[in-house]
Amino acid sequence: MSLLELRGVRGGYGPVTVLHDLALEIQEGEVAVILGANGAGKTTTLRAICGMLDKVEGSVLFDGSDITKRSTQAIARAGIAHVPQGRGTFGDLSVDDNLRLGAISRKDGGVASDLERWYEAFPRLAERRTQAAGSMSGGEQQMLAIARALMSRPRLLLLDEPSLGLAPLITKDLFERLGKINEAEGLTMLVVEQNASLALAIADRGYVLETGNIVATGDAASLAADEDVRKAYLGF
Amino acid sequence: MMIFAATSGAQLFFDQVMNGVGTGVIYASVALSLVLIYRTTGLLNFAQGELALFSTFITYWFAHEQGLPIVAALLASVAVSFVGGALIERVLIRPVEGASSPLNVVIVTLGLFLAVNALASLIFIKPGQEALQMPRIFPTGDLALGIRTSTVGFAAVLVIECLLLYLLLQKTKLGLALRAVASNPESAKLVGINTGTMLMVGWALAAPIGAVAGSLAATRQSGFDASLMQQVLVYAFAAAALGGFDSPLGAVVGGLIVGIADSLTIQYVDALDGIELVVPFVLILVVLLVRPNGLFGRTIVERV
Incomplete structure (x- = not known):
């Protein structure tokens, strides 16, 4: 199927x-x-x-x-996780908040470890944890949008x-x-x-x-x- | 004004500033509820003051008709307002939310303004009654340095409200969802947030803040009627614009500035006797010319 x-x-x-x-x-x-x-x-x-x-x-x-x-x-x-055209990041929220939002519908306890995992995979995001998402470059925002989607374990x-x-x-x-x-x-x-x-x-x-x-x-x-x-x- | 004749100039100035803080706290509370709805729904709720008025009557009803102690009556009113705010969003706002023009919702809040005011008079004011008397929450008299106990009490209430709001928005999952909906509704849906529920929560949270503001405002007067919140709403809008419509901190600072400016003008600028209302607006005009997003409003920086 x-x-x-x-x-x-x-x-x-x-x-x-x-x-x-x-x-x-x-x-x-x-x-x-x-x-x-x-x-x-x-x-x-x-x-x-x-x-x-x-x-x-x-x-x-x-x-x-x-x-x-x-x-x-x-x-x-x-x-189903959707990364829309133009990335759809929450521009005035921090990188960390954006990633947590990716997992907001999850009920399991693995969110914190997933967060560390994707920070490891995308070190640029880890450096910018507390920065507003909208202030990052286009490439960084695209990484963030994808990492946010992955945080939902789609x-x-x-x-x-x-x-x-x-x-x-x-x-x-x-x-x-x-x-x-x-x-x-x-x-x-x-x-x-x-x-x-x-x-x-x-x-x-x-x-x-x-x-x-x-x-x-x-x-x-x-x-x-x-x-x-x-x-x-x-x-x- | 005769009682001030004996006091020194500095003491008079200080008293007027404190007086301004007292009213400013009320403007700040109403501004806070305006900002809360604006941030979660992108809407200016013109009925916010009248909803607060209705809640004030409910406080009065619990205290006067049901014989509850005033603090218990206020808490009961806060609970009723929470549910009422949610209901109003569900029943009156949601049907027009999807409308092609955002103005439709604004028109509904204007209708709500008139309807709630009329309804409040009809339900709570008995024929022949002119003004209702709200029991005092804080004892009369001075605490220290000529500062009134009620002013300190009002400020403490505002600080507690801000603290609770901060904890809710910044430290909880619900707060994160609320901020997400305010930031980008479409993306909020894409991460699985029920945006409709969040808009309802925004209204439900704003109403109790208004309830507290209205009830406090009523205790400052010897008697209150259905016109209690009308001027307050105008000042609260001024406060929110001054601080920045998207900033809760801005609402608080804006409210205090407007309150103090108003109080000082009444005392010192005789030329504006009777038209003190222009002062906050001149203040706002200047701020908005220099900082269009208000003192604390964010200039949205969006790189592509």
Whole structure:
């Protein structure tokens, strides 16, 4: 059984329909990437999964249960962590508060040890524990947003354009870290990304989205080799 | 004013400052409740003063009609206000919260202002009654150095309120969730916080602070009626703007500054006799021109 499955999903904002009959599937433990041009509906797809659209038709199944009609907070508590575009950090709260908020819905006692663990993995955040999140650089904030998501011990991590606004070297480092986290934790990820080559490098599976429809799908290697995909999204 | 004739100039000045502290503490309390709602919901609640008035009547009812000692009556009123604040958010505010314009909620609070005031008069003031008398909480007379016991008592109450609020917001999980909703509602949902519940908690917390402020204000007067909080609300808004609408500390300092400035003006500036109200506003205008976020308001620094 797949961890996440979208069946015939239609949705958008107010009168505008962005997604048309969208279907996709992600297996436990894999990294899936959604490629597509601006306005293809990549962000809307993630928002549909998280219950952040006014109206969604079709069904979103997470671990076998239908979450289509659930509230965003209920979906978060069910184990889907979403790092939105623009990172969504709590800008005027400290780094420490941000990370604690990631774990605020957890009831187990492992929060303090997880906090130390992610501070170890992201030493820059440890240095800036008491600093307001909004005063850090874009790359640091992206690290914080990801660390905050990991603090919830999610079963599925959604990342919306993690490279946006970051320098190329920082983006590369970020994707290497994501790849490592996937390997070490077996954490399932769905990544929306403009930077197709970096994303495909850590992905198992890819989807190409065009005006709200999946137009191509396949394992990451074959998508990267596909001539149409290369021309459109890899630029060579 | 004749009683001051015999006192020295310095003593007079000191007395007026202390007098200002006494009223300032009340402005600070109401400002604190305004700031609390603003920080959790992004809303200016114009009905805050009238809600405090209603709570004041409830205090009076417990003390006068039920015969409770005044402190017990005040605590009972605080409890009722907590539940009442939550109910008002649930029943009246929530239905318009999702509206396309944030102004809709503001209009509802203005409606609430009028409705609560009228309702309070209707329920609590018997025909022919002009002013109600609130039992004193603190003994009359001076504590030391000509400082009134009630002024010290009021200040102590405010300090306790601030301390409790600080502990709640900074040291508890609930406080963290409240701050998260104020900072970024969408991200708060994404970490699993029920933002609707937090907005309700914000209202539930603000109402008891107003209840204390109103009840204290009533004890300062020989008698009070339904107009008790109207001028107080104006001064409290001034205090909150002065201190910065997102800063609880600012509300307290702003309240004290407004109270003291008002008291000194009444004493020393004869030209403004009867229109002392302009003073706090001139003060605010100057501060806001120099520091648009108020004295303690944060200038949001957001790097991208």
